[in-house]
Amino acid sequence: MSERKKQHFINSVMSYITLSLATIIGITLISIFISFWVTELADKDAQAINLSGSMRMQTYYIGLVLERENVEAAQQAIEKLQNTWNSPLFAQQHALLQEPKQQHNLLTRHFGIAYTNWLHHTKPILMAMAKGQHKRSEIEFLLENQVLLTDALVTQFQNDAERKIVNLRTFQLLVLLITVSVGSLVFYLLKNRIERPLSQLTETAEKIGAGDFSQRVDVGGTDELTLLANTFNRMSESIANSYSKLEERVDERTRALKQHNIVLDFLFQTARNILESPNGQFDFQTTVENLSKVLGDHKLELCLFTERGEKPYLQLVSHNKAFAHCEQTNCSECRNQDSSMQALLLSRKTGFPITIGERHFGIIDLQLNNEQELPEWQHALVQSVANQFAIALSMSEQKDKENRFVMLSERTVIARELHDSLAQALSYLQIQVTRLQKSHDKQKYELQQPIIDELREGLSSAYRQLRELLTTFRLKMDEGGLQAALENTVAQLRERSNISIQLDYKLKNVPLAASEEIHLLQIVREAGQNAIHHSKGRNVLIELIQTSDNKVQLAVEDDGIGIPQTPEKFNHYGLAIMNERSRNLGGAIEVQPRSGGGTRISFTFMPSITRQPIA
Structure with missing residues (x-):
């Protein structure tokens, strides 16, 4: 594993690129340093050329002054020219003259010839001419020779400066060639070892992303991209295997879901x-x-x-x-x-x-x-x-039990209502028959007619009660619910009387149990019948509303003669029926005089649905 890592590091593309970039940077720095050094050397060449060129004028000036026989000016000119030869610009040449002659370059040799001629030949003669110790007829030849040597020196200074510039240009061209070569190598590496493998990896990744897991990447070599390509191929193969297994599991789950859906x-x-x-x-x-x-x-x-x-x-x-x-x-x-x-x-x-x-x-x-x-x-x-x-x-058995219970409950209600109405009426008629029999036995015929009238009235009342009971027993709750049953009851009451009966039903948002609807319907029917038979009024209002505390309130009002002081004796069996039904709903019937005349029967209870605890 360590050998693989070492080989991977040596053949790394990034190592090649890093080395190439370092080479380019190094070459650039070296070229900059050498160019700076060459320019530094050539920095004073122009000044040296200018200074050596000025020595020609100084030489001619010395000759001119000597011709005018100005001894002092001639001496000063000679001294100035000597100082020029000793200028710091020529210090390097003076130093090189101290070296062996075989080490002198061309510039040093020309400088040595011109300087030696000036120092050992031209200057002594000019000094002697200035003092009058030498003939001035040789001055023209002497100065001409010195000027020629100085011209050769100036030319050599110029050649040396031009040579430095040529060397600098040659070096820069060489650096450019090396930089281009290294850049071409880097471009080749980037193109063949990075761009092409990355393009293959990208194209393969797109195809795999589209669902083609059979794609593979072929990248030769031993670098990072080769390792990446091999890893990518293994990943693609692993994904293909996982996807195949996943498809099998999905198919299996799909079949199971279809089966579960059917179930x-x-x-x-x-x-x-x-x-x-x-x-x-x-x-x-x-x-x-x-x-x-x-x-x-x-x-x-x-x-x-x-x-x-x-x-x-x-x-x-x-x-x-x-x-x-x-x-x-x-x-x-x-x-x-x-x-x-x-x-x-x-x-x-x-x-x-x-x-x-x-x-x-x-x-x-x-x-x-x-x-x-x-x-x-x-x-x-x-x-x-x-x-x-x-x-x-179990539901069927429970429904049978409920039906039997309802049947027994209704039979109990029928028996109670028969006892409270027809049974008492028949008992009353039986008493009247007994009175009639006694009056007949005692031959008190004058008492028979009132008894017969009471019998006739009792029979009419019993027959009327029987019809009311039959109508009550035929009540049913169809699909319309309580509202439809109340409207049907009001319609029946209107047919039996000239009284205007109005229904105000406002329980559309309150669900009621079936037993609650039956009890409310029976109470409304009993109260309506009482209003028709006993109120002697013209208008009856039946109102069923929901109060602010979620209770249901029933009110039956009429504008008749009102109620007696002892309402329990007034149609006592009807009130008994209403009281018993109201107790079954958890309330109590209230019979009160109506403001403005008439009677108000009211009843308030809490529906079973609103008594349920809220989770």
Whole structure:
């Protein structure tokens, strides 16, 4: 592993690029330094050329002054020219003259010749001429020779400066060539070792992103991009394998979801059919057939028992075939929860009891095709259907119990109302008949006519009460609910009287239980009948509203003659009926005089739905 890392580092593309860039930077710095050094050397060449050129004029000036025989000026000119030869610009040349002659360059040799001629030949003669110690006829030749040597020196200074410039240009061209070569190498590395592999990686990544996991990257070499390409290929292969496995899992989950959807839809339809079955008449046969299809055409048998029965009162079989497990003539073993047959069915997971609580309704027996093992989802499905069957049967039994209870309650109400109305009226008539018989026995015929009148009035009253009771017993609550029933009752009351009866119903946002609606309807009917028969008014208002504290208030008002001081004796059986119904709703009837004349019967109670605790 360490050898691989070392090889990877040596052949690294970044190492090549770093080395190339370092080379370019180094060459640039060296070229800058050498150019600076050359320019530094040539910095005083122009001044040296200018200074050496001025020595020619100084030489001519000396000759001019000597011709004018100005000795002092000539000496000063000679001294000035000497100082010029000793200028610091020529210090390097003076120093080089001290070296051996074989080490002198061309400039040093010309400088040495011109300086030596001036110092040892021209200057002494000029000094002697200035002092008058030498003939002036040789001055022209002497100065001409010195000027020629000085011109050669100036030319050599110029050549030396030009040579430095040529060398600088040559060096700069060489540096440029090296820089271009190194840059070309870097460009080649970037193009072939970075750009091309990255382009392949990018193109392959796009194809893999589009779902083509068969793509591979072919990058040769031993650098980082090669390692990256190999890793990328392994990643692509791993993704392809994972994607293939994922597709298999998705297909498997999809099949499972479809299967679960079928199961849930079947359970939902079964529950819906149970709830929508009229009077608890649930179609078990269709459900058993559909369940068999969902399970894969397994054979099913449904046996239902009474609470103490030993034989099924209902036995349904799918595929129209009976089983040996629970035949029509021998089904008691399936009925007994502790039987060995049921234990065998449950142990084989082919028997599913239909129970709720301690109540056992029957069993669903399942026969597997080819004796295969029942899957867990099928076992859960059949058990859920068995539980729904138990709920359906329990709801049917509960509905039967409720119907019997309602029937007994209504019979009690009928008996009470018959006792409070017809029974008392008949008792009254029986008393009048007894009086009539005594008057006949005592031959007091003058007393018979009033008794006969009372009998006639009592019979009329009893007949009227009988009709009212029959009308009351025929009351029903149709799909329109309480409002429709009240409107129907008001219409019937209007047909029996010339009194204007108005209904103000404002309970559209308050749900009422069925028993509450029945009690309210009966109270309104009794109060309306009392207003028609006894108020002697012209208008009746029936008002049903919701109060601010979520209570329901019923009020029946008339503009008649009012109520007696002892209202309990006024139509006593009607008030008794209303009081009893109001107590069943948790309230009490109030009979009060109406402001402006008439009677007001009111009643307030809290609906059961608003008494439920809020979670």
